[in-house]
Amino acid sequence: MPRIVSITLQNTDDARPIIAAITEDNPGLVIHSYPGIVKIDREGSLTVKRSSVEERLGRDWDPQEIHLSIVSMAGNLDEEDDYFNLSWA
Amino acid sequence: MSIDIKTIKVEQRRNTFGHIARRLGGDKPASRYEEGTFDIQATANFHYKPLWDVDHWQYDEGRTQIRLKDWYVLRDPRQYYYANYTIARAAQSQANERAFDFVEKRNQLALLSPAWRETVSFYLLPLRHVEWGANMNCGNMCDRGYGTAVTAPCLFSAADHLAMAQILGRIGLALDGNTGTSLDAAKARWMEAGEWQDLRRLVEDSLVIEDWYEQMVAQNLCFDGLLYPLVYKLFDAEGQAHGATGLSMLTEFMSEWFAEHSRWVDSVIKITAAESGENKDLINGWLSKWSAAAAAALRPLAVRVLGNQKGAAAIDTVVADLKKRALTLGLTA
Numbered sequence: 001m002p003r004i005v006s007i008t009l010q011n012t013d014d015a016r017p018i019i020a021a022i023t024e025d026n027p028g029l030v031i032h033s034y035p036g037i038v039k040i041d042r043e044g045s046l047t048v049k050r051s052s053v054e055e056r057l058g059r060d061w062d063p064q065e066i067h068l069s070i071v072s073m074a075g076n077l078d079e080e081d082d083y084f085n086l087s088w089a
Numbered sequence: 090m091s092i093d094i095k096t097i098k099v100e101q102r103r104n105t106f107g108h109i110a111r112r113l114g115g116d117k118p119a120s121r122y123e124e125g126t127f128d129i130q131a132t133a134n135f136h137y138k139p140l141w142d143v144d145h146w147q148y149d150e151g152r153t154q155i156r157l158k159d160w161y162v163l164r165d166p167r168q169y170y171y172a173n174y175t176i177a178r179a180a181q182s183q184a185n186e187r188a189f190d191f192v193e194k195r196n197q198l199a200l201l202s203p204a205w206r207e208t209v210s211f212y213l214l215p216l217r218h219v220e221w222g223a224n225m226n227c228g229n230m231c232d233r234g235y236g237t238a239v240t241a242p243c244l245f246s247a248a249d250h251l252a253m254a255q256i257l258g259r260i261g262l263a264l265d266g267n268t269g270t271s272l273d274a275a276k277a278r279w280m281e282a283g284e285w286q287d288l289r290r291l292v293e294d295s296l297v298i299e300d301w302y303e304q305m306v307a308q309n310l311c312f313d314g315l316l317y318p319l320v321y322k323l324f325d326a327e328g329q330a331h332g333a334t335g336l337s338m339l340t341e342f343m344s345e346w347f348a349e350h351s352r353w354v355d356s357v358i359k360i361t362a363a364e365s366g367e368n369k370d371l372i373n374g375w376l377s378k379w380s381a382a383a384a385a386a387l388r389p390l391a392v393r394v395l396g397n398q399k400g401a402a403a404i405d406t407v408v409a410d411l412k413k414r415a416l417t418l419g420l421t422a
Contacts (some may be wrong), residue, residue, distance in 0.1 A: 016118055035098050058122075058168035 005046050005075030005086040008039040015069035021052035037071050045087035046075070112161070125170035127161055129237040152233045153302035155361060155368050160236030162364075166356045167242075167349065174245050178252070181342055185256065188338040189263070197335025198263055205331030206264070212324060212394050213340075214261045214275035215285055219316070220254035222292035223247075226308040233301040242353055246309070249350070253343055260339050284393045287386035294382075302361075306372055307379035309354040314411045315383045317347040323403045324394050351414075359418045373421050384408050 007022070009015040011033070019038055023029060026046050032039040040046065054061045063084040075086030103110070105119040108128045113119060135146045145151055150160070157163070169177070192198060201209065227247035234240040258272060265271035279285050295312070298304040321343045328336060362369040384404055392400035415421075 011118075013121060016120070033098075035096055058166050 002043045003088045004041050004043060005073075005088060006039060006041045007046060007048075007073045007075075007086060008037055008071040009066075009069045010071060011036055011038050012069065017056035018048060018053055018066060018069060020056055022046065022048055025049055025052050039072075045085060045089065047086075048084040050082045120168065121172065122165075122168040122170050126164075126237050126241065130235070130240070148235060150235045152235070153300045154371055155300075155302040157361065157364055157368075161238045162360055163236065163239040163357050165238065165242045166352050169242060169245055178249070181345065182252070185339075185342050188341060189259065192335040192338055193263065195335070197338075200332035200335060202331040205328060205333060208331075208394055209328070209333065209336060210261075210264060210271055210274065211278060211282075211284075212320065212390060213336075214257060214264075214271055215279040215282075216316075216320065217254040217257040217261075217272075217275070218279045219288065219292055219312075220250045220257065222296060223308055223312065224250040224254065226295055226298075226304055229296075230301045230305050230308075234305075239357060243305075246350065249346055253346070256339065256342060260336070263339075284389040287389060291382055291386040295379075302371075303375045303379075305354075306358070306375040307383075309350070310358060310376060310415075311379040311383045311411070313347065313350065313354070314414065315380065315387055315407045317343060318407045318410060319387055319391060319403060321347065323391075323406065327395055327399075355414070355418055358420075362419050369420065376415060376420060380408070380411055 009019055011019075015038075019040070022040055023031070025048075026042055028042060029046075030041040032041070048063065048066060050061060050063050053063075063079060063081070066084055073086060075088055078085040078087070104116050105113070105124060109119045109124055110116045112127045113123070130148055132148065135148075138145065139147055142152075150156075198206075224247050227243050227250060231240045231243035231247065234243055261271040261275060262269065279289060291312075295304065295307050298307060321340055325333070325337055325340065358372060362372050384407075387407075388400070388404050391403045394400065395403055
């Protein structure tokens with residue numbers, strides 16, 4: 001049975017480029033907008049790419065900076081220099 | 090008793106200003122950069138043409154031969170607006186301050202060999218007058234340019250050049266024990282030393298360029314593109330053998346700044362050249378004119394610092410690098 005991974009981010013200036021990058025890079029997302037937060041669900045896995053966020057942000061971005069915006073997440077985390085990946089694999 | 094906490098989602102009527110939404114193609118949350126940049130400059134309903142330029146309006150696309158359908162395509166890849174620009178520079182200024190403390194505490198400038206100390210006073214300190222010229226040029230581009238997307242970063246650059254002139258001034262004071270004599274000597278060299286006169290003429294010629302976009306190509310692409318790699322990379326590398334490590338820490342801001350500044354310049358020129366053949370031809374013409382002039386003006390200085398052979402080779406290296414860079418921008422160089 002496919003399982004849903006999920007990430008919830010604050011809906012702020014800092015997080016919006018990350019949300020935009022996730023939306024662009026991961027087809028088949030389900031996005032829930034709640035007051036002040038955005039919950040993003042996807043079957044199987046979800047990746048935040050460093051390069052996509054940097055492109056939107058216009059500066060160097062360390063994937064660890066995502067922790068300043070995360071409210072909650074579900075899935076096993078694989079955190080690298082170039083991406084931040086959630087999956088149930 | 091159980092308490093059921095509910096949240097009510099209030100949909101805001103609009104996410105951003107109308108003129109920003111039209112730019113973004115829909116009402117979406119906009120970044121501070123977008124809201125602080127798009128369509129900020131006035132475009133219509135000017136009452137009188139300014140006395141200082143009776144042929145143009147206060148803001149007028151006709152002050153350059155370059156034509157763009159929409160000047161707001163020249164976005165800054167760094168996305169600088171007032172707040173994040175000043176925050177970024179404040180952090181760099183603090184790092185620079187610490188470098189000065191570090192170098193002064195350990196008296197690292199005393200490690201410079203006497204001959205190289207003299208060379209440094211010769212090539213580095215008069216550059217504060219070049220920085221002042223660059224400050225004037227960038228201020229002029231901001232003044233005569235069109236569209237906040239390109240004029241705001243021009244003013245940021247102008248401030249950066251002033252900051253670098255101040256850093257050079259402080260290095261002078263650190264070298265001469267806070268007497269200021271090294272800066273007076275640097276001014277005299279700028280005005281009189283043979284090796285500096287071509288560069289001084291070049292800076293003075295660039296101050297009176299009529300077309301602000303030509304000034305952009307001359308200053309930001311040609312002068313900066315040759316001067317910074319030459320002085321802060323090649324001269325600096327030569328200095329390592331003469332005890333100039335401490336000095337490198339003091340000029341680190343310039344290397345950092347040049348890399349960041351180039352990202353913006355490259356993006357502006359690439360987008361402009363890609364819009365039409367006429368734009369590309371104009372930029373190519375300005376590039377070959379001003380890069381040749383700048384290379385020729387820097388040559389005597391390079392020869393004085395590095396010697397005949399090495400100096401000529403250094404100029405060839407920075408010119409070749411600028412050509413490579415121009416090719417990536419879609420220019421013919």
